[in-house]
Amino acid sequence: MSDVDALIGKPWRKPSFVKRPWLRWTLLLGFLAYVIAAYMTIEVNWSRVYEGLERGKKFVLAFTNPDFTTRSTDIYEGMLESIIMTIASSVVGIAISIPIALGAARNIAPLPVYLICRSIIAISRALQEIIVAILLVAIFGFGPLAGFLTLSFATIGFLSKLLAEDIESMDKVQAEAIKASGAKWTQWINYGVQPQVMPRLIGLSIYRLDINFRESAILGLVGAGGIGATLNTAFDRYEYDTAAAILLIIIVIVMALEYLSGLIRAKVQ
Amino acid sequence: MLRLEKLIKTYKTGDQALKSVDLTVPEGQVLALIGPSGAGKSTLIRCINRLVEPTSGKVLLGDVDLTGLSQGHLRRERRRMGMIFQEYALVERLSVMENVLSGRLGYVGFWRSFLRRFPQADVDEAFRLLDRVGLAHMADKRADELSGGQRQRVGICRALIQNPALLLVDEPTASLDPKTSRQIMRLICELCKERGLAAIINIHDVALAQMFVQRVIGLRLGAVEFDGPPEGLTPEVLTTIYGEEDWEATIEAVDEDDIEAAE
Numbered sequence: 001m002s003d004v005d006a007l008i009g010k011p012w013r014k015p016s017f018v019k020r021p022w023l024r025w026t027l028l029l030g031f032l033a034y035v036i037a038a039y040m041t042i043e044v045n046w047s048r049v050y051e052g053l054e055r056g057k058k059f060v061l062a063f064t065n066p067d068f069t070t071r072s073t074d075i076y077e078g079m080l081e082s083i084i085m086t087i088a089s090s091v092v093g094i095a096i097s098i099p100i101a102l103g104a105a106r107n108i109a110p111l112p113v114y115l116i117c118r119s120i121i122a123i124s125r126a127l128q129e130i131i132v133a134i135l136l137v138a139i140f141g142f143g144p145l146a147g148f149l150t151l152s153f154a155t156i157g158f159l160s161k162l163l164a165e166d167i168e169s170m171d172k173v174q175a176e177a178i179k180a181s182g183a184k185w186t187q188w189i190n191y192g193v194q195p196q197v198m199p200r201l202i203g204l205s206i207y208r209l210d211i212n213f214r215e216s217a218i219l220g221l222v223g224a225g226g227i228g229a230t231l232n233t234a235f236d237r238y239e240y241d242t243a244a245a246i247l248l249i250i251i252v253i254v255m256a257l258e259y260l261s262g263l264i265r266a267k268v269q
Numbered sequence: 270m271l272r273l274e275k276l277i278k279t280y281k282t283g284d285q286a287l288k289s290v291d292l293t294v295p296e297g298q299v300l301a302l303i304g305p306s307g308a309g310k311s312t313l314i315r316c317i318n319r320l321v322e323p324t325s326g327k328v329l330l331g332d333v334d335l336t337g338l339s340q341g342h343l344r345r346e347r348r349r350m351g352m353i354f355q356e357y358a359l360v361e362r363l364s365v366m367e368n369v370l371s372g373r374l375g376y377v378g379f380w381r382s383f384l385r386r387f388p389q390a391d392v393d394e395a396f397r398l399l400d401r402v403g404l405a406h407m408a409d410k411r412a413d414e415l416s417g418g419q420r421q422r423v424g425i426c427r428a429l430i431q432n433p434a435l436l437l438v439d440e441p442t443a444s445l446d447p448k449t450s451r452q453i454m455r456l457i458c459e460l461c462k463e464r465g466l467a468a469i470i471n472i473h474d475v476a477l478a479q480m481f482v483q484r485v486i487g488l489r490l491g492a493v494e495f496d497g498p499p500e501g502l503t504p505e506v507l508t509t510i511y512g513e514e515d516w517e518a519t520i521e522a523v524d525e526d527d528i529e530a531a532e
Contacts, residue, residue, distance in 0.1 A: 182375025
C-alpha cells in the first residue's frame, strides 16, 4: 500500500527506449554531428545548377505540350512490345514461382528442397534487374527476348519469396484437418493450403504485373526492348515532347493497373 | 479395436508429453479424455493418426500397427479415423460442401478432387449428413460465414463422411457456448451410437463429459491417472488429476443436469 501511496500524485512518463541517459545523449549528439558532417561534404556547383535549371524547365514544360503524333508508330510498337513482354514474363514467372514457393516454405517442404528453393530465390533477388538485363542482352542480343527473360527471372525472386512467407504463416490446423482425412500430398496442397494463400497469390501477381510493366520501361535503356528503347531514343534526340508523351502513357497505364488490382483484390477477399 | 501399447512421445524440446500410455478402446465405445492443460490429451489423440509422430510404442487399429506404416499405407489407415478439431479447423475459404467432401479425399484421385467432380454417392452422402445435422441448406455457403456451432457440425460431417471406424475428437466444445456445447456433444454421441463408432473425446469440461460418455480416462502429466465410469469421478479423483480445488460444485452441477435430463 505504502508503495502505491508514494506513486500517487506523481506524473507518469513512458520509460525511454534507451535506458542509460549517457548512452541516450551520446547517440543523439552523434546523430546530429553526423548530419552536420554529411551536409558539409555535399559539393554543389551552383553555376552548373543554374544552367541545368533551364534544361529541367524545358523537360517539365514538354509535359504541357506532349507530342503523341510525330513518332506515333514508334510509340505504338514500343508500347505493344512492352505489354507483350510484361504479360508473357508475368505468366511464365508466376508459373515457375508457385512450385518454388511451395518448396521454399519450411512448414511443407523437407530441408534439402527448402534450401535449394531458398537459394534460387536468393540468387534471383541478389541480382538487380538492370544487371541481369545487361548480361542477357550480351547473350541474346538487343530486343525484347532479353527483357522477357530478365523480368521472368526477377518475378521468381519476388513472388516465390512473398508467397512462401504467406504459406509459412498459414493456419496450420486447417491444413492438418485435410491431412487427417488421408489426403494425398497434392490433394492436401489443393484443399488445405491453396485456399488459404489464394488471395495473397492473386494480389501479388497483379502487383508483379504492375512492377514488370514499369520495369519494362527501364530495361529498354540497356537495350532489352520495349517502350524503354523508344523512350531512350527520344531522350537521345532531345525530343522531350515525345518523351513526355511516352511517360504520360506509362503513368496512365500504371494507374489503370493499380485501379484494376484494387478492384480484383476487393473481389477475392 | 484400438490399442495403445507403451506409447511415448518426447518432443524435441525434451518435454515428455506422454509417458508410456497403455489404453484399449473396444468397438463402439465412446470415452472422454480429461486432464489439465498440458497433460498430453491433444498429443495422445494426434499420435493415434500420426499428425504427431510418437517417439516409441505401438498404436494398433484392428490388427494394423499404425506406428510402422509407410506414408502411403498411413494415408489409407487415416481414412478409418475421422477427426474433429478444436476451433473447427474448417478450411474457411472453401464452401461447406467442399469442406464436407474433403473428408473423401483419401478415397478419390487427385484430378477428381481437383476438378471437384466427386462420385455421386459421395455427394449424396454429404447431403444426407448435412441434412442430419440440419445444415443442408448451407451447402454452398463459404465456411467462414457460419457460426461456431454450425461450423463444428460441418466438421462432424467431414469426419463422418470418411466412413471411419473411430472418431478422434479434440476439444469439440472449447469455443462454444454452454448450450451449443451440449448440443454438439449430444450430436457426436448420438451419431456414434447410430453408426457403432468408437470415439475418443478430449474435453476440458468434466461435467459435460460425465453427462455423455460411458468411460472416462484421466490424464495427468502424460500418464493415465484414472480409468473408469463417469460416476467414479469423486472429488478425491479429480484432485489427483487436476490438483487441489473445491470439486463439490462441479459434481453437483452434473446431478442437476441429470435431473433436468430425466424430466
